[in-house]
Amino acid sequence: MKTLRNSLTAMAVAALCSTAVAMPASAETLKFVSWQKDEKGYGDWWAEVIKTFEAKHPGTTIEWTKVERSAYADTMTTLFAGGQPPQIVHLASFEFQSFAENGWLEPLDPWIKKAGLDMKGWAGQDKCMWNEETACIMMLYYGFVMGYNQEILDKAGAKVPTNWNEYLDVLRKTTKDLNGDGIIDQFGTGHETRGSGGQYLTEMLNYILDAGGSWTDVDGKVTINTPQMIEGLKRWKTVIGESLSPRDMTSGDVRKLFADGKMALKLEGPWIYPIMQQGAAFKNLKLTKPPFNPPNGGTSNILAMASEISDEQKELVWDFIATAMSPELQTKFATVANSTPPRPNTDIGDVAKTVPHFQLLLDTQKAAAEAKIDRIPKGLELNFNQFAKMVMEESQRMIIDDLDPAAVAKTMQEKAEVIQNQ
Numbered sequence: 001m002k003t004l005r006n007s008l009t010a011m012a013v014a015a016l017c018s019t020a021v022a023m024p025a026s027a028e029t030l031k032f033v034s035w036q037k038d039e040k041g042y043g044d045w046w047a048e049v050i051k052t053f054e055a056k057h058p059g060t061t062i063e064w065t066k067v068e069r070s071a072y073a074d075t076m077t078t079l080f081a082g083g084q085p086p087q088i089v090h091l092a093s094f095e096f097q098s099f100a101e102n103g104w105l106e107p108l109d110p111w112i113k114k115a116g117l118d119m120k121g122w123a124g125q126d127k128c129m130w131n132e133e134t135a136c137i138m139m140l141y142y143g144f145v146m147g148y149n150q151e152i153l154d155k156a157g158a159k160v161p162t163n164w165n166e167y168l169d170v171l172r173k174t175t176k177d178l179n180g181d182g183i184i185d186q187f188g189t190g191h192e193t194r195g196s197g198g199q200y201l202t203e204m205l206n207y208i209l210d211a212g213g214s215w216t217d218v219d220g221k222v223t224i225n226t227p228q229m230i231e232g233l234k235r236w237k238t239v240i241g242e243s244l245s246p247r248d249m250t251s252g253d254v255r256k257l258f259a260d261g262k263m264a265l266k267l268e269g270p271w272i273y274p275i276m277q278q279g280a281a282f283k284n285l286k287l288t289k290p291p292f293n294p295p296n297g298g299t300s301n302i303l304a305m306a307s308e309i310s311d312e313q314k315e316l317v318w319d320f321i322a323t324a325m326s327p328e329l330q331t332k333f334a335t336v337a338n339s340t341p342p343r344p345n346t347d348i349g350d351v352a353k354t355v356p357h358f359q360l361l362l363d364t365q366k367a368a369a370e371a372k373i374d375r376i377p378k379g380l381e382l383n384f385n386q387f388a389k390m391v392m393e394e395s396q397r398m399i400i401d402d403l404d405p406a407a408v409a410k411t412m413q414e415k416a417e418v419i420q421n422q
Contacts, residue, residue: 073196156264167291204233206296208229220377293367
């Protein structure tokens with residue numbers, strides 16, 4: 001797997017670098033790398049940002065390149081380390097810290113001050129602080145919702161669950177071998193278990209939060225070996241171990257199963273709705289609040305500026321960021337991306353006409369924010385990738401070897417403390 005990831009990274013870097021060389025020298029070109037380019041909703045919104053920016057700057061072109069999520073962090077690290085970073089920096093919210101720590105990101109406080117922007121109330125923006133400087137602009141803070149297939153529930157004689165016990169009951173009733181060939185072809189729910197450690201932890205967090213657990217406390221102390229965390233691990237082991245969710249699938253594969261009517265329940269962020277709309281089972285799919293309290297949620301992705309670029313390019317990059325932050329584009333974030341805009345008091349207009357569940361998105365975002373939920377454990381920001389990989393490996397071992405969650409929690413605690421103190 002590591003060899004494959006390295007190969008993908010090398011290919012992606014080569015493609016990005018060769019594309020840059022091919023541009024005419026007379027053209028002002030800003031590189032923008034993203035994993036969201038082809039995503040329904042978010043990709044459409046980024047296209048709107050680019051279109052608006054290029055209209056404001058004739059002759060300036062945004063070179064928009066996609067890199068797969070699985071190879072993204074490695075690719076971006078290689079580009080920065082090699083002195084060829086994209087001028088416009090798009091990263092997951094759990095990735096930017098190491099880039100900022102290396103001095104690769106331009107501090108944005110002077111730019112924010114010069115523009116006269118009031119960042120008070122900008123959702124999740126406090127997570128963009130690093131070494132007492134603003135390293136980025138948060139592009140999404142979200143709360144999870146739950147999608148459900150009404151037809152599957154009706155056939156199983158099940159109702160929409162409102163707590164863990166009801167949820168587990170529905171999963172067991174709706175996970176079935178429909179054609180008798182011995183292979184499960186309808187699942188109760190679905191979680192990505194094939195991707196990165198960061199996504200794996202996000203999926204697990206649904207169960208850990210409801211059980212009252214947390215990777216670390218408010219002071220950054222590791223708190224895995226607790227009764228609450230043990231209960232959360234037990235729930236995860238039950239869902240994956242009983243094959244109530246398909247195994248070894250990417251997030252895209254799992255979402256498509258739900259959209260096409262092969263899954264009863266799906267815990268997801270607001271990006272699930274555009275995917276549902278494209279699915280074969282859309283008429284049977286609905287959204288509601290998760291059966292867990294508090295709901296999963298937190299920061300998603302950020303925009304930043306590479307520090308080692310010309311002053312002229314920095315001016316352009318800042319205007320690209322400012323364009324994405326503008327009231328007009330933040331309104332489109334609601335209508336085009338079907339998501340809660342981070343800008344406070346954004347005029348969402350008639351968004352409810354096209355996104356009927358928008359109040360649900362706002363409610364779960366608020367609930368997650370009030371509980372201070374985030375997928376990045378305090379005190380493990382710089383070691384997050386290593387920590388996430390460790391948790392994923394120990395969780396997989398727990399399921400494959402049928403280990404006691406209490407023993408696994410103890411092992412994770414010890415290894416997390418070592419990672420944190422490196």
